[in-house]
Amino acid sequence: MGVHPRALDYAESLPDGVIPDESELTCGTRIEPGKSYGFFTDTTLCIGCKACEVACKEWNGLPADNLGLTGNSYDNTGDLGANTWRHVAFVEKIGSGDDRAREMKPFQSNWLMMSDVCKHCANAPCLEACPTGSIFRTEFDTVVVQQDICNGCGYCVPACPFGVVELSLEDGKAHKCTLCYDRLKGGLEPACAKSCPTDSIQFGEIEDLFGRARRRVEDLHGKGATDAYLYGAPDTPGATGGLKHLNAFFLLTDRPEVYNLPVAPTRASDRVRPSFLTGLAAMAGLTLAAAALMSAGRERGR
Amino acid sequence: MTGRPVTAETMPGLPVEQTAIPHPAVREWNGETYYDLASLKPSPFDWKIAAYVYVAGLAGSSQIIATLADRLGDGRDETIVRNGRALALAGAVIGAPLLILDLKTPGRFYNMLRIYRTRSPMSFGSYILTGFGVASGLTAAAHLIGERRADGSRSPMRRAADMTQVPAAFLGAGMSTYTAALLSATSTPLWASAPRAMAVQFGTSAMATAAAALSLGEQIAGDPENSRRLDGLAAVSAAGELVASAFAEKRHHEAGVGETLRKGPIGTSYRAGALALGLGVPLACHAINALSKRPSRGLSVVGSLALLAGGMVMRQAIFQAGNKSAERPDDYFRLTQREPEGAKPRRRVDRAIEGRRNGRDPGRLP
Ligand code: SF4
Ligand code: SF4
Numbered sequence: 224m225g226v227h228p229r230a231l232d233y234a235e236s237l238p239d240g241v242i243p244d245e246s247e248l249t250c251g252t253r254i255e256p257g258k259s260y261g262f263f264t265d266t267t268l269c270i271g272c273k274a275c276e277v278a279c280k281e282w283n284g285l286p287a288d289n290l291g292l293t294g295n296s297y298d299n300t301g302d303l304g305a306n307t308w309r310h311v312a313f314v315e316k317i318g319s320g321d322d323r324a325r326e327m328k329p330f331q332s333n334w335l336m337m338s339d340v341c342k343h344c345a346n347a348p349c350l351e352a353c354p355t356g357s358i359f360r361t362e363f364d365t366v367v368v369q370q371d372i373c374n375g376c377g378y379c380v381p382a383c384p385f386g387v388v389e390l391s392l393e394d395g396k397a398h399k400c401t402l403c404y405d406r407l408k409g410g411l412e413p414a415c416a417k418s419c420p421t422d423s424i425q426f427g428e429i430e431d432l433f434g435r436a437r438r439r440v441e442d443l444h445g446k447g448a449t450d451a452y453l454y455g456a457p458d459t460p461g462a463t464g465g466l467k468h469l470n471a472f473f474l475l476t477d478r479p480e481v482y483n484l485p486v487a488p489t490r491a492s493d494r495v496r497p498s499f500l501t502g503l504a505a506m507a508g509l510t511l512a513a514a515a516l517m518s519a520g521r522e523r524g525r
Numbered sequence: 526m527t528g529r530p531v532t533a534e535t536m537p538g539l540p541v542e543q544t545a546i547p548h549p550a551v552r553e554w555n556g557e558t559y560y561d562l563a564s565l566k567p568s569p570f571d572w573k574i575a576a577y578v579y580v581a582g583l584a585g586s587s588q589i590i591a592t593l594a595d596r597l598g599d600g601r602d603e604t605i606v607r608n609g610r611a612l613a614l615a616g617a618v619i620g621a622p623l624l625i626l627d628l629k630t631p632g633r634f635y636n637m638l639r640i641y642r643t644r645s646p647m648s649f650g651s652y653i654l655t656g657f658g659v660a661s662g663l664t665a666a667a668h669l670i671g672e673r674r675a676d677g678s679r680s681p682m683r684r685a686a687d688m689t690q691v692p693a694a695f696l697g698a699g700m701s702t703y704t705a706a707l708l709s710a711t712s713t714p715l716w717a718s719a720p721r722a723m724a725v726q727f728g729t730s731a732m733a734t735a736a737a738a739l740s741l742g743e744q745i746a747g748d749p750e751n752s753r754r755l756d757g758l759a760a761v762s763a764a765g766e767l768v769a770s771a772f773a774e775k776r777h778h779e780a781g782v783g784e785t786l787r788k789g790p791i792g793t794s795y796r797a798g799a800l801a802l803g804l805g806v807p808l809a810c811h812a813i814n815a816l817s818k819r820p821s822r823g824l825s826v827v828g829s830l831a832l833l834a835g836g837m838v839m840r841q842a843i844f845q846a847g848n849k850s851a852e853r854p855d856d857y858f859r860l861t862q863r864e865p866e867g868a869k870p871r872r873r874v875d876r877a878i879e880g881r882r883n884g885r886d887p888g889r890l891p
Contacts, residue, residue, distance in 0.1 A: 296560075301562065304566075348712065351644045352645050352647060352711070353645065354640070354645050354648035354651060355637060355640065356642075357636070372639070373630065373633075374629075374631070374636045374637070375629025375633075376627075376628050376647060377568060377569035377627075378645070378647040378707075378711075381568035381712060381713045381716075381851060382710070382711050383565075383712060384861075385564075386563060386566045387566075389566055392629075396629070478554055478557060480554055480557045480854075480858045481557050483559035483562065483854065484564070485564060486554065486861055486862065488712070488861055489712070491717065492644035493710075494706070494720040495644055495645075495646055495706050495709075497720050498705055498706035499646070499702070499703060499706040501720070501725060502703065502706065502724030503699070503702065505702065505725040505728040505729060505765070505769075506586075506698040507698070508765075509728065509732045510589055513593050513732070516754055516757045518597050
């Protein structure tokens with residue numbers, strides 16, 4: 224992508240204020256309410272620099288946590304949570320113990336790195352579970368928790384099929400990635416995508432992103448990287464069990480489980496009907512049995 | 526590993542390559558996890574919600590039994606009616622604070638009634654609880670004011686109580702079992718793997734514990750005949766629960782997720798507390814009583830107490846085991862190797878879309 228012609232209007236290093244529709248200059252996308260936006264995270268481009276993690280914490284004012292070393296490669300963040308909305312996973316494909324590889328193919332990375340995030344599911348289980356309406360779908364087709372409504376019931380937490388949303392014990396509310404709702408309103412590209420130096424995280428209109436991602440997969444296949452595939456695009460792993468698609472989807476090169484993702488996650492609310500109707504049927508049967516026993520007992524008792 | 530492997534046949538839509546290189550998403554899962562870290566977050570529900578499930582079931586089913594006793598009874602069931610209505614109200618009165626105390630921002634509990642959502646048992650369950658509480662409160666209050674007259678006729682107040690008890694009983698059926706839907710409609714492997722069996726488990730346990738509590742009341746009131754009928758109901762329900770538990774275990778096994786409920790201290794308390802003490806002992810006690818000419822009061826009381834204790838152990842064990850299963854990535858990944866129960870498209874148009882999709886050329890990337 225070349226430099227946008229409008230960029231020349233803002234050549235000074237300290238602009239006076241917010242650049243109108245700045246996202247057009249940084250990622251070629253104009254942000255308009257009513258359209259669907261999302262992330263395409265191309266893990267083959269990730270270098271594990273964690274700029275996205277830092278940018279997210281900075282912009283959203285999230286406190287640091289998990290200070291310490293996990294011993295799991297360079298991943299000292301661990302997982303997504305109330306205070307971590309981007310998380311870079313590090314997978315070292317060199318085996319372990321006696322299986323540790325001694326020779327490696329030249330010019331091949333033996334690392335898998337992936338910047339994980341809330342998937343902003345098309346049929347978001349967290350949203351469907353929320354009894355207060357605190358979790359809602361924004362005008363940008365993203366999924367956001369309204370902090371002034373959440374009462375900390377915690378039902379969204381086990382509903383999410385990706386273990387994303389979490390309750391904070393500090394304030395008793397649920398927190399997760401907002402896809403920078405405030406920035407989108409101001410015409411800014413989300414902080415993580417803007418800070419990503421390799422464009423591993425790409426922000427844009429979701430249909431554009433799907434197209435871009437498919438072309439990228441074909442491109443990679445053409446180069447011999449036949450392992451590349453999409454996770455969370457329509458009809459691919461991750462977009463299963465009624466989830467339709469994920470507004471934040473990924474390009475992966477190994478089994479989803481390797482990156483801590485389920486291959487066929489499901490829409491939790493699809494289980495409400497079978498369970499509740501079966502339960503009511505059982506109660507109807509028990510009521511009949513109770514009625515029979517009550518009356519029969521009375522006959523005998525006479 | 527149980528469950529079907531993910532291949533192009535079992536998961537249509539997966540991209541398949543023409544080359545001999547196995548596609549990474551199509552090759553079988555070899556048990557890889559990400560440093561064995563959890564892939565899900567466990568629910569923040571603790572013993573309070575498990576206790577609520579128990580109390581809600583007991584209260585809901587008590588209202589059903591009270592209603593049946595009132596409709597079908599001949600006046601000698603009056604204590605069942607009274608105790609049942611009192612238990613129903615007590616359940617709503619104890620249950621609501623248990624739920625509210627488990628909120629992390631309890632001051633905002635009223636937001637539960639801010640919207641209504643059929644896809645969220647936490648949402649429609651709040652309405653069931655509210656409606657049940659109101660109807661049971663009215664029933665119990667009117668009952669207290671208008672006891673049946675000595676000649677067996679009913680005062681206007683008592684008739685009002687008899688009217689409000691009908692909606693209360695219907696909501697009682699919901700109270701007895703919606704909590705299973707609440708658990709199943711999550712991604713927690715143990716709960717998600719057996720939505721139907723768990724609903725029956727919770728429902729039958731609700732009826733069994735309600736019958737047991739009311740049977741104890743009859744023993745105290747000195748009516749062994751009534752106790753015997755309630756014990757019969759308790760035994761039938763407990764037998765149903767035993768079957769449902771077996772089905773649930775089969776489902777867990779098929780999905781490869783049952784270990785947290787089978788092993789360790791939780792497994793022991795589930796087997797010894799919920800199954801042996803909670804179902805085996807009462808079934809034995811009530812069976813002996815049913816067969817003998819002179820039923821023993823002691824056996825009936827022991828059976829009822831065991832049932833009541835077992836029901837609580839069962840809920841607590843299922844909660845703890847579920848939360849633990851959410852922290853085990855291999856449980857979740859085993860479960861998600863297959864399309865789970867209950868995800869089949871319901872509407873004709875969805876099935877049509879699904880059908881068209883399955884006919885697509887799988888070699889092309891979508
Ligand atoms: S990934 Fe989880 S938290 Fe994010 S939208 Fe989907 S269900 Fe909600
Ligand atoms: S914790 Fe808050 S956001 Fe999550 S389901 Fe409950 S009310 Fe909704």
